[in-house]
Amino acid sequence: MRHWRPRGTTTLLTIGGLVMLAPFLWMFSTSLRSAAASVTVPPRWLPTQWHPDNYTRLASDDYPVLRFLQNSVLVSLLATTGIVITSALAGYAFAKLEFRFRNALFGLLLVSLMIPIQVTIVPLYVIMGKLGLIDSPWALVVPALLGAFAPGIPGAFGIFMMRQFFRSTPDALIEAATIDGAGPIRIFFRIALPLAKPALASLTVITFILSWNDYFSPLIFLNSTDIMTLPVGIQSLRPPFGQQSSLVMAAVTVALIPVLLVFVAGQRWIVQGFTRSGLNE
Known part of the structure; x- marks a missing residue:
């Protein structure tokens, strides 16, 4: 019986993995069909005729998917940079610096995690309008560059994560550097920040994925087709070009590739970052 338990667990996990993988396989299969074959009934898992030209059409001037891709890369990289920098600075301050109302301010910061973006989108829209x-695209980037918040990205989560990680840094290192005459800024950049590479890497991956997949904020702030990001831009392909599900699925497949690459490259850091961040209360 003991020999059957690992096999049974592996079988269940394999079945669960195939179930979760099925929508992605269907998406890729649909992207290789013709427009008519993508809506046939009953549906088929494999196309009878392969149409890889759906991907080549995305590179044409008629379908600005590459422009959407470029916009998403720019917005995601800038927003991720802003969030990671401000989260690291604020997290270190909450973890290692003493100042008045530190715990109260941190409590308010955690409360902000329960406030959805839909609640604050109106004042944020007014500010961006002013x-x-x-x-x-700067309407999506400026909030991230000015503070640990960006539309669609929970900046308070990044501060909380970095604060928990910095709390695991031994105080003896900070005290030794202070005795040697190092100030808070030098201690942060020379000691604390190099030790926080796992947390920084995992926060970078998480923030990039959230920014890349954000649909609500670009829908509110962006109107022109040439500056749309991928989530909104792909949706905008449907009305002017008809119900071409195969073309839309091809665009979604292209949009998924950068996310997969970033996640595969940083999944080890994500595990390490969350593990280290949970060592302290």
Whole structure:
């Protein structure tokens, strides 16, 4: 019986993995069909005729998917950079620096995790309008560069994660550096930050994926087709070009590739970051 338990667990996990993989296989299969074959009844898992030209059409001038891809890369990289920098600075301050109302401010920060973006989108839209950034990618980037928040990205989570990680840094290192005459800024950049590479890497991966998949905020702030990100841009392909499910699925497959690459490259750091961040209360 003991020999059957590992095999049974492996079988169940394999079945569960195939079930979760099925929508992605269907997406890729649909992307290789013709427009008519993508809506046939009953549906078929494999196309009778392969149409890889759906992907080549995405590179044409008629379908600006590559432009959407470029916009998503720019917005995601800038937003991720802003979130990671501000989260690291604020997390270290909450973990290692003493100042008035530190615990109260951190409590308010955690409360903000329970506030959805839909609640704050109106004042944020007004602010971006006053700055003249509506219908500009900077409306998605500026909040991240100015603070640990960006539309669609829970910045408070990044601060909490970095704070928990920095709490695991031995105080003896900080005290030794202080005795040697190092100030808080030098201690942060020379000691704390190099030790936080796992947490920084995992936060980078998580933030990039959230920013890349964000649909609500670009839908609110962006109107022009040439500056849309992929989630909104792919949806905009349908009305002017008809119900071409195969073409849309091809665009979704292209949009999925960067996320998979980033996740595969950083999954080890994600596990390490969460493990180290959970060592302290």
